[in-house]
Amino acid sequence: TGESHQQNDNAAANWEVRMSRSRKIAYYYNRVTKESTWEIPQGIDPTKIKGYGEQRDGNPQESGAGQIRASHLLVKHIESRRPSSWKEVRITRTKEQALALILAYRERIEKGETTLAELAITESDCSSSKRGGDLGFFGRGQMQPSFEEAAFKLEVDQLSEPVWSDSGVHLILRTQ
Numbered sequence: 001t002g003e004s005h006q007q008n009d010n011a012a013a014n015w016e017v018r019m020s021r022s023r024k025i026a027y028y029y030n031r032v033t034k035e036s037t038w039e040i041p042q043g044i045d046p047t048k049i050k051g052y053g054e055q056r057d058g059n060p061q062e063s064g065a066g067q068i069r070a071s072h073l074l075v076k077h078i079e080s081r082r083p084s085s086w087k088e089v090r091i092t093r094t095k096e097q098a099l100a101l102i103l104a105y106r107e108r109i110e111k112g113e114t115t116l117a118e119l120a121i122t123e124s125d126c127s128s129s130k131r132g133g134d135l136g137f138f139g140r141g142q143m144q145p146s147f148e149e150a151a152f153k154l155e156v157d158q159l160s161e162p163v164w165s166d167s168g169v170h171l172i173l174r175t176q
């Protein structure tokens, strides 16, 4: 109902994104309850949290020296390198089924019905799921080659086509 949606927004308004000095990644701080957490708070649309995505890296040369920042949504399948995740202890879907899911998610994001960050929280088979799929900043040589190649081709705010890696099939959104 509108009411619960309104409550949700209010709850999102109590949160803000801060940058951890030590770990150089964003964390979430609730100015009402004073709590802080690495994971996006339950049931909150991350794109409604003040400062989401605007976090400049605390360490300028890190985001300058050929680094990019991206979020992703991963759907694993039975042939994935580790066919298990926080969502499903034994993943048995086929590659075709994984691709069909990813294409359906891509469609919904492209239509503006939802965001990659919001979908990643409930649907991604990567442990970055609870951070809306945010992988932080990374340079070349850090991620699997097929993922790196696709991510570095993206413009900021661009959403990839389905990308295959040994982990499964990904949607990648370059954020910085």
Ligand SMILES: Cn1nc(-c2ccccc2)cc1C(=O)N[C@H](Cc1nc2ccccc2[nH]1)C(=O)O
Binding pocket: 072, 074, 082, 125, 126, 127, 128, 129, 131, 134, 135, 136, 143, 144, 147, 165, 167
């Ligand atoms: C590369 N990476 N970063 C995180 C991460 C980042 C921030 C907060 C929590 C987890 C998790 C991972 C990771 O490798 N997760 C794997 C799945 C996976 N495989 C990937 C290949 C390329 C890029 C991201 C990928 N994520 C898993 O959970 O089985």
